Amino acid sequence: MEINKILLVSALAAGSVTAHAEVRIGVVTSSTGPVAMVGIPQKNTVALLPKSIGGEKVTYISLDDASDPTASVKAINKLISESNVDAIIGPSGSPNASAVIGIIAKAQVPLLAPVGTSTVVLPMNPQKKWVFKTTQNDDLIAQALVEDMVKRKIKTLGFIGTADPYGENWSKVVANLAASKGIKITQKESFQRQDTSLTGQALKLIAGKPQAILIAAPGSAAVTPQVALYDRGYRGQIYQTHGAALDQFLKLGGKKVDNTILAASLMLVINEIDNKHPSKAVALKYMNNYKKMYGEYPATFGANVYDAGLLLEKAIPAALKQAKPGSVQFRQALRTALEQTKELAGTQGVYNMTPMDHSGFDKRGRVMVTVKNGQWKLLK
Known part of the structure; x- marks a missing residue:
């Protein structure tokens, strides 16, 4: 069964599916199971992602893998084979993301992984060149x-x-x-x-x-x-x-x-961060919009999905100049455009991608934090 799925994915990668009129983004999160505290704010953040980019409608297809890497594989295969997605955001967990790298590489679908471990992008190799990481290495x-x-x-x-x-x-x-x-x-x-x-x-x-x-x-x-x-x-x-x-x-x-x-991330202590920090305004916009929709501020893990949206918003217009959504040529152009991201302020830092660095954070992507009387405080 799994072999047949992989063969189908390979066929898609070869361009057997015609282009579609909209940009389709798959999302896989662990909104249930042991990783739900991470996955719920990520799933919720999908509603805040841009609905239109470069004049094209963007459709998000969101699936839950229940924190199970095997379910992540099934979800990714489903998004590629049935929905012909142009990019995928997720999965939530490091084991889950590690399990799907081979699949997205064969299908040539860019993956924006909101996970902790840097092993999904390092050391760089032909498979990992399709993965972009929206957290600090x-x-x-x-x-x-x-x-x-x-x-x-x-x-x-x-x-x-x-x-x-x-x-x-x-x-x-x-x-x-x-x-x-x-x-x-x-x-x-x-x-x-x-x-x-x-x-x-x-x-x-x-x-x-x-x-x-x-x-x-x-x-x-x-x-x-x-x-x-x-x-x-x-x-x-x-x-x-x-x-x-x-x-x-x-x-x-x-x-x-x-x-x-x-x-x-600076989001933990946002009120103590200097207004000149390039990420502060972006983080506040995300946090306030999330609270307006859900009645509470998001965990920083949700910001990893929001930043994925910002990266796609920057890269998709360049890819649209090369090919139509739904085609392997569009996905290839999108991967190239993501890799060329420069000085993009996200919620947690500034992204500068290169062929060898698919995370792109520098020291602006971290602050030292401590816990005092049950609250996050900037460590001074």
Whole structure:
């Protein structure tokens, strides 16, 4: 069955489907399942994406993969084979996005992945050239965290991350950066996102007596190990990745996540950001429009989908000059146009894409944040 689907996708890539009169964008989010805290604001954000670009109507076809990579594969195949989409935004999870790279490459459909792990775009290869990432790469965030550790004279660090591409890549990135700064990793642990008890991992980490511990996990999964460490008496400095950048982290963790340090999007502390920052106005527009529609501000993960819309809004007019939507030539032109994005201010930073950099963020795409009395605060 899967072989037949892949063959059908290949046929589409060869141009067997005629062009259509509108631009069709597929969207795959995890609006149910373990990654729902990430996926719900992403699904909701689709309603805020542009309805017309370059004089052409834009139709969005949104599917839920229930946080399951196998379902992501099915959804992507469906969007390509049945809807003949020109680009796809999603999926929400790093394992999910990693699972579909081969499919979108064969079909030659640009994928704008709103996921954490940089392995979907690095190292660059013929398949990954069809993927564009709308979040900061791990090394950009990790550099800021390690710089803070150096300032605090931290020499020993424990690490715990999810047993998937997100946590695994963070483990590699942090190990290299820490070693370059003379910081020793005392213990490495991993866990499944759905795990509810991490007593064993917490005790092993604490036994190493690290001055600080870095947790690499997305969404609600970032809370579980930190609570386990706190409940077993650990009071060293806790660092988190941008995967923890959502208000539910504060609600679920309560006082046990106070003093956490992370590098993340300026959206968490938007009122403390200088008005001159190129992303502030863009972020405020998105946040206010989202609140007007849904009655609450979005998690930063929703912004990753909004930025995908901004990237497409910039690139589609250039692609329309080359070919009609629905054709492989249009998708190829769209991929090229996305790769040529320069100085595009998004909600979380400024995008400058190149053939080797399909994330495009620089230091304008991160701020240092801490938790004080249950609130996000700019770390000063």
